[in-house]
Amino acid sequence: MLDDPTGFLRWLAAARQQGCVCFDDVDVAQVFAIAAVAALARQDGAAPLRLEPAASTGAGRFAHAMGIAEVVRGAEERLPSERDRSVTLTRVRGRGPWESISERIVGLLLPAPRPPAADLFYHVIVELLRNVGQHSNDALGGIVAAQINDGGPYQGAPALQVVVVDNGIGVFEALRHMRPSIATPGEALVRALEPHVSGAFPEGESGSGENAGLGLFVISEMAKETDGRLLLASRGASYFLDRSRSPDSQPVITNGDAPDYPGTLVVFETALGHVGSFDGIMAHIRDLAAQRTPKRITYRWLRFEPAPPGVHRILVGVASEDTAAAAAFAQSVLAPRLVRREPVVLDFGTIRVTTQSFLHALLHEAVRLAWALRVPVHVANASPAVRAQLELVEGYSLGG
Ligand SMILES: Nc1ncnc2c1ncn2[C@@H]1O[C@H](COP(=O)(O)OP(=O)(O)OP(=O)(O)O)[C@@H](O)[C@H]1O
Ligand SMILES: [Mg+2]
Incomplete structure (x- = not known):
């Protein structure tokens, strides 16, 4: 159990030495332990650990219920x-x-x-x-x-x-x-x-x-x-x-x-x-990160107040949560607009929550361009957590 990770790693070290894992002597194993064993027992790996099926213990039954046999086989x-x-x-x-x-x-x-x-x-x-x-x-x-x-x-x-x-x-x-x-x-x-x-x-x-x-x-x-x-x-x-x-x-x-x-x-x-509150946690993390990022920012070009009328609006939901799509979109749509000095509105209307990596892929280069060329990127409909993350990206992208 996660109460005692060292105990688990010691048990695993002994099993690795024998080249074989057996759940015979284990009553309870949490999912982290089953996954750690499964990774080492993957049969398409270089030197897989042997798994002894042990249906007699709680841990053995749980490992099977978790699909360890299929994952180790790597069939599909x-x-x-x-x-x-x-x-x-x-x-x-x-x-x-x-x-x-x-x-x-x-x-x-x-x-x-x-x-x-x-x-x-x-x-x-x-x-x-x-x-x-x-x-x-x-x-x-x-x-x-x-x-x-x-x-x-x-x-x-x-x-x-x-x-x-x-x-x-x-x-x-x-x-x-x-x-x-x-x-x-x-x-x-x-x-x-x-x-x-x-x-x-x-x-x-x-x-x-x-x-x-x-x-x-x-x-x-x-x-x-x-x-x-x-x-x-x-x-x-x-x-x-x-x-x-x-x-x-x-x-x-x-x-x-x-x-x-x-x-x-x-x-x-x-x-x-x-x-x-997820919003509260993200705001706290933004503040912590900001304290640790070099401060070289004199002016911010991500704008959270309403954009002037007529500015081109882009619905961010189109790129959804896919980081690769966000990076491609940043390169093919966002960057060329900023280079032409055309301000944009990024509308987060359909996005409830997003990851740091998605916003990074979307905006790391864009906020640097916006800053260098003095073109605002307006943000509309961002939830408090998304706004905190956007401010985080702007902080470190300009800071370094
Ligand atoms: N599973 C892993 N295997 C090997 N190295 C890892 C692994 N996870 C993290 N690291 C190392 O730790 C570093 C820090 O990871 P972290 O997730 O904090 O940042 P990152 O992945 O570099 O950037 P970001 O997560 O912001 O995209 C990584 O750059 C990598 O060198
Ligand atoms: Mg990472």
Whole structure:
């Protein structure tokens, strides 16, 4: 269980040494543990762990209900489905479809009327799946799963746990080329949680076309804001923040001195009742990030007051939640208009909630163009959370 990630990693290390995982001696295993095992047992992997079917224990039965046999076989890519308040293990390969899978998982566990926790978990899952696709180098991709726990220690405060896991190069390896000052895997995990630390662009900058170095920062702040838990175990190091028992507790970090995970294992868990307002959480994260972004802005060109009449209006919903579509749209429609010095209105009317990565793809270059050419980009109908995220993008895009 997530109460004791080191205990789990130790158990897994012993199993890896034997080359075989058996759930015979395990009564209870949460979904994160099942996913972490499944990734290592994928038969199309280089040296898969052998899985001994153990239908005799609770953990063995749960692993089967979660579809471990199918995922390990990798027969066909299956969509997530729900079983008893858990979402089955799903392989996600390459560069997508991160948004639709995340939406499906959230919809299965938190059906309408959509609670604020649904927006939060949607964010977390998209960002973690993007990281696997963009940084892990795992040819098999990642595995995602989720579970609502409401028994035992969760009695009276049901919590949603999501896991995203890969067997790729790990955070240290992914970061060290752009950040040569990072000396150890443990340091890499701590730095990866800071804003604008990324393997995609060098120190001192605040973003590239695809990345802002914000995904893990936002996720860790979400864990803190909701008194949740975040586990990151990645080749040589682990980071575990557990705010569920005490709101002041500090993360426990291991670096070479404890069992690790051969790849990157990320688990996020928070009590559903702790997610009060998604808008409030995003506004808080915007303010935190703004304090950490270099201040070089003299004038802002994202405008939230009503646009003058006659300005060309673009409905952002057209590009929906698809990051690739947003990037293509930014390049083919937005940038040429700004270069021609034509102001635009971006109308977020049909967008309820959006991810940081989507807005980054849409606007990172656009706000820099708007600033350089002094052309306003007006924003209409943005929800408070979307506005907070837009201000965040403008802050760091101009700052770096
Ligand atoms: N699954 C992973 N495998 C390997 N490295 C990872 C993984 N997830 C994150 N990282 C490393 O941690 C860095 C920080 O991740 P984070 O999500 O915070 O930022 P980003 O992905 O670079 O940018 P953004 O999320 O804003 O698009 C990444 O740039 C990458 O170097
Ligand atoms: Mg990321």
